């Protein structure tokens with residue numbers, strides 16, 4: 001079912017396969033909590049390539065590798081010749097001859113695909129400009145952990161809806177039978193191609209999709225609210241002023257939670273988040289625009305509806321599940 005496959009984007013997998021990964025995430029979480037060893041990748045050598053920074057994804061891949069009995073090696077931007085003095089294709093051939101599996105976080109989906117075409121070992125996408133598939137397994141596992149089921153529930157994403165996370169939630173939710181509402185100003189709504197893809201899956205899996213700029217309509221009776229940063233890694237900071245002006249009405253705050261009319265609503269964020277001024281960028285934004293919070297207010301971020309840090313922990317268990325099934329002898 002999974003052995004030897006790459007994990008480049010969730011829509012390469014069937015709904016059944018994604019559900020298997022989500023459920024296996026839960027099994028591995030349980031094993032870890034109970035201290036039951038699970039060395040499914042004993043003795044394997046793994047290469048983790050990061051062109052962009054990372055806290056969660058990098059930590060999750062590393063800790064998961066050790067828990068699975070494998071040996072991780074981290075390569076940051078500038079550590080190897082990749083893309084500068086050596087093509088992605090040649091790098092893939094070399095790394096694939098030495099390592100048993102390779103993670104890549106970077107800019108272009110094309111690069112992770114080139115690695116997959118040439119490395120002859122499983123390639124795992126740790127985020128590109130286009131997709132964030134390991135995040136999706138953690139997120140939908142987190143939703144299932146809270147809701148008990150996925151099918152028929154409603155997830156509302158609000159904010160910059162042209163980015164990797166928004167696109168992936170729309171498509172992955174549609175495959176999994178989750179109703180996905182996307183709420184953003186028209187110019188920041190998912191691109192046409194992604195909308196068309198999601199609509200195809202939604203028709204197959206009975207998911208209702210709504211793409212709107214109307215906040216009240218998008219959040220009414222929703223089961224979860226999800227937001228992400230207003231400018232993503234690799235975007236020029238010059239977009240910031242217009243993003244702030246466009247997205248302030250879409251900030252996740254207490255009043256928005258009240259307006260859902262759902263006292264059980266949960267709040268997710270893939271992190272990192274701008275909910276205070278305790279970061280260099282947060283401080284610069286405060287000095288320039290007078291804002292102390294952006295996509296989510298500090299009270300909601302720290303409030304009782306938020307499941308954000310559990311969601312972050314679940315990156316470990318889900319990435320472990322993905323590596324174990326594609327490289328191990330499990331399924």
Ligand code: CP
Pocket residue numbers: 053054055056057058127135270271272
């Ligand atoms: N959510 C996420 O991918 O976090 P990092 O950028 O820290 O890996």
Ligand code: NVA
Pocket residue numbers: 163164165228229231232233270271272
């Ligand atoms: N959309 C964000 C997600 C970070 C995990 C980015 O690409 O920067």
